Amino acid sequence: MTQLTHPAQTLLEHLDGFSVQIDAARERADIVLHRPPYNIISMAQRDQLRLVFESLDENPAVRVIVLRAQGEHFSSGGDIKGFLEASPEHVSKLAWNIAAPARCSKPVIAANRGYCFGVGFEISLACDFRLVTETTRYALPEQKLGQIPGSGGSARLQKMVGITRTKDIVMRSRRISGLQAHEWGVATECVPDAELEAATDRLVDELRAFSPIAQRTAKKLLNDTEDATLTVAIELEGHCYSRLRSSDDFREGVEAFHGKRNPNFIGS
Template identity: 85%
Template sequence: MTTLNHPAQELLSRLDGFRVEIDADRKRADIILDRPPFNIIAMAQRDQLRAVFEALDEDPRVRVIVLRSIGEHFSSGGDIKGFLEATPEHVSKLAWNIAAPARCSKPVIAANRGYCFGVGFEISLACDFRIASETTLYALPEQKLGQIPGSGGSARLQKMVGVGRTKDIVMRSRRIPGKQACDWGVAVACVADAELEAATDALVAELVEFSPLAQRTAKKLLNDTEDAPLAIAIELEGHCYSRLRSSEDFREGVEAFHAKRKPNFTGR
């Protein structure tokens, strides 16, 4: 029999600047940026982060993924020197790697504090939920280097806050505090720095109570219809609703509602 090798296995064997922790009891995985003091994200690390998200997406122990960091800052951005050393082909994959949280079928939470700049902001924008602490500063500072965001940051931000605010952030390299980001809908909450972990834990605990099948369906539907005309989005929503109508989780949810008990969702 021919032995097959997958490059992702080599990527996962020596994680660069971060680690992964799985808590099967809480159905949770944490991807923890750990390159103090600023958690700079290296070029190789981008490939590894993509591979880790793909691996966790297939892990049956995990229902929710949290992207967080060690220290005062989430991430001050990428390894600047690495951009000049990387090949054009490698650079062309930057946005694909950083979009891994969006492609992942499971809910992904970014817990942000301190500096959340450049690729740190971009990968947070690719997550489903962002919780900011009052110390958080979001920025896309690439204009100061004679560049623009290259991992989806300006595109995702424009969808969230509009072209005017995005121009103000990108073209001026402005730093946006967590409270303002929350007011604009970029973050779902802005909490005291000491409460960031508790707020993240609470959101994880809330999300794991829902049907994993319904959550996967909702995430994919919302991602797929972000740019769709209203009529097409409604049509696709109807098809998704129809498919879930025959699921065991929907039957369980209806029966639990009528019996006034907590549902036991299995993802089928």
């Protein structure tokens, strides 16, 4: 019998610059960047982060994923020297790896404080929710290196804030504060720095209270229809709604509503 092997078997043996913590009781997984002081993200780390998101997506004990960092800065960006050493084939996978939070079917929260530059900003943009503080600084500084964002940053940002603001950020390598990011619709919530962890906990618990199957459906629908026409988006929304009508969770939600009690969703 042929013995099958895969690079992922060894890639996840020693995580590079981050750790994974799973709290089964709270149905929560934390991906924690910890390469002090600036949590620079290496080329190998990008591959590992993708695989970790894919693994957590398949883990039934996890309902919500949090991407956060140790220290005062989320991440100052990628390993600059690593770009010159990487092969063209590897570099071509940058955007695919960093898009892993968006492809993940479960809600993903980015908790951003301090510097959130380059790939740190790009992977946060690929998450569903971004919590920031008054210390947060977002930036895509690649123009200073004679480059452009290469992991989806300018494309995702333009969808959120439009071409004028995106050119201002990308072409001038301009930093924006957490408060400005919230005002522009880039960040979900802006809280005092000391309250970031508590705000993250609250959002995790809020998301856990909803039906897992309804949340997976909503995330995929919104992602898939971002570039669709209004007519197509409404049509797809109707199909998704119709499918959920036969779910156990929808029946439970309706019965709980009429029974004036909290629903007990099971994800089917």
